[in-house]
Amino acid sequence: MNDEAYKMFESVLGPDNVSRDPGLLDAYTYQWLGEMIGEPNRFGPFRPACVTLPSTTEEVQAIVRVCNRHGLKFKAHSTGWGLYANPGEEGVVMLDLRRMNRLIEINEKDMYAVVEPYVIWAQLQAEAMCRGLNCVTIGAGSCTSALANCTSLMGTANNNVSMGYNERNVLGVEWVLPDGEIVRLGSPGSGAGWISGDGPGPSLRGIMRGTFGALGGLGVFTKCAVRLYQWGGPAELPSENIVSMDERLLEYPENARLFVPYFESRVMMEEALARIGESEVAYSTGLLERGLLTLGLGVDNLNSAEMRESLLPTIPKNFFTCLLVGNSARELEYQTRVMNQILEQTAGRRFEMMEQEGFRDIITLFLVKGGSVPAKAVFSPTGSFNPLLCGFFGTRRTLVKGMDDAEEIKRKYIESGLLADDMAEGGWSPLIMDHGHMEYFEHETLFDPHVPESTLALIMLTIETNQSLADKKLMIPFASQVKVARAQGLSVHDSIAAHMNCDYRTWQRQFKQAFDPNDAADSCNYITPKPKA
């Protein structure tokens, strides 16, 4: 790369915090889903030009300015998991924000925390819980960045039902724009603390992230405030053992209760979910369809293979898990009565095996914390997964259509033997968002990254599913499409917009051009300033 620019990085950061060693850069090229756009050995197609490790907003600003001056593209990542975090072309300068790891404040009274990019959900949650507060730890597990999730990518989690989608949970934000200008959104923009994302001070929430996020295509977020919520459970959930089904809570929290209901049909299941959302009694809800549950939760793959063989036939098809957490025994009793009534109205029955110690403990931990269980379930069996319908926000009934559609299409790919055989029942999802005005579902699909035909089957299945959704005038799920679009060398929004009611790209491009006049922020997962040839 340009020597002059590199020297400037060294002078800003110190030589220990910048590198262009090819082997070191390869650690930033190797990636989950590298196999979809690169080689079956996990290396994506583009090695960064260099990696920088800034520790302050000012250092981030200086790097961004050097990039603008030298015509270099840059891309920031927080914990850097997944192909979204890798460069989209040759010559990109990476900002690894690992050194920006301060939990600046937990404001107990106003219930928010101010974090830098490298504070992970697990850290924030541990610090919040011991203060009687909690946050939305996402399904990816606890190892991802709270800031990145809130500002730049998605926000779906089992506990969205009680705390909302993380798009709404981001309050004040500090943002280094792609040209190096620093802006503060919401109340910090007028020096009024971090409590609000929408004023007094500028509110650009829609531009900053919209529903899915700009995935690094609009500059670098350096601080944000994350909303915290009341937590009625204990300060800690101590457990013994560390592995999946072996982990046991030392004591089941007295103000918590796990329900695992099942239903005759998806329509009835959805009806129950909608009522649970409306009644505002649930702390966390989660779907873990039986194919994924058995393949993914064994203490090792051999154990999972046994569970797939012998346990799966005993598990009903349409079930979900729901955790109630009361602030008092009386509240928990009220929640329980409401749940029982909803199950009566929707002919739901309780799947007792999952409500008993063993499953109960790991499901409870998973519904509160995320932890490692979701990642284990999807990665351990085959080494890789990709969700169908990732980003499928449905309304009543469209969710069921999406679920049915994905299942039917997937079944024939399963028969080919190129994917893990979950009987096309690999769903994971929070199901209810924000008290039920929206519903969410993902269909996890497990493939082997080291078997090119398996990866190809995954790509073809995703394309076919998304096309089918488009044909039915249903939403094309952004986070599934972004990966197949990249695998096909397309721009994601170009591949989605054609199926939408309006061409939103016109506005989106104008924002990109206005905020990023030199096209410095790598937009491989966002919108390019000009249509791709």
Place this chain on the structure above:
Amino acid sequence: MALQDYEKSMNYCIRCSHCKWIPFNKIKTKRFSANCPAISRYNFHSYSGGGRVAIAQSLFLGRSEMTDEIRETIYRCQLCGSCQVACHLIGEICEPLEIARELRIKCVEDGELLPEHMLMIDGMRKEDNPFGEPKARRGDWAEGLSLKNINTDKADVIFHAGCRFSYDADLRSIVRGAATLLLKAGVNVGIAGKEEACCGGRAFDVGYRGQMENYADDIISRIKAAGATKLVTPCADCYSAFMQFYPMIRKELDIEILHTTEYFARLIKEGKLKPRGGSSLRVTYHDPCHLGRLGEPYIPWNGTWKKVWGQLNIPDPPKQVRRGTGGVYEPPREILRSIPGIEFVEMERIREYSWCCGAGGGVREAYEDFSEWTALERIAEAKAVGADALVTTCGWCERNFKDALGKRNDDFKVYDITELLMGV
């Protein structure tokens, strides 16, 4: 084994960063949530378990070449194994620790050596210990203890002192104390004295596999000749070499192997040893990596991966998933709870996910500042739980903690569990 034997493993890192943290459900505070000294100190992803897998894959595929920066990265790691424990919560094929070790073996094969490690190996070659101290003085620590000499007499128990305890004058009371406790409990115990050699674990850790093979052969023949039933060592490093490394290179010691804490706990239960106790003390316990996760018995595997249920990968025959759960965790805790006057409190990072003392993997020898920094992180954790002293059961850990404290004139106390048993 060589890097190519990990070809499959290198394809299955998912870049998830679990290897940078203790198990998430165990995190109590942000301050003590990290598990890997290397990434915590040097920050580039390449320093983590996953980063090492990517480096190995890159070198293996010829995408990049060895450089000074990569060699530094490879050696700035204690091989403490914490990354692998965390990694194996979400998978089983990727083995970051074994790959990190193979990178060193490759370095040695390719002549990419560190002078500090060469010095250590030189000492081993000449004097059978990593310090280059005279072999003839190895048994001096036992003078006057009336222990049997296993080179000439039969004994039930071979007591293997290890290099650190044999030569470190500051730690002499510990090794003498341990042997004395065994004698008091009526154990028929002998030592090899000046004939005892290094276990070779430290050589293996810095990439000199052949050096360790020689030592393994030496110990195997000594055990046979002595006709003993147990091999007991106060050194966690030696324990790990016997339990983990020797089976890894397919050298089996046909004898029951015990760390002194395991044996002491057993003797206490049998009423043969009575903990003395001393003044009242609030202590916390540091699980040495080599006694805990790296002390887990290693089960060799020569199988293949096969597919069931479409693409589900399963090992054939069954393969141990190394998560450190089979390490020695309870005996030291049992001992601490049995000592009158001792109040025992746990730190946040314990057992399989304990934080390393900083001394391992050749780091103490080659990167003193990193080694010290790692030790100070642990001491900060011990202080944070209000302990008066940090207790451990490994000479290397104790040495490293003491040195880090000494440089700062910090009089925070560090004890070996044997000292508490004897009544400090």
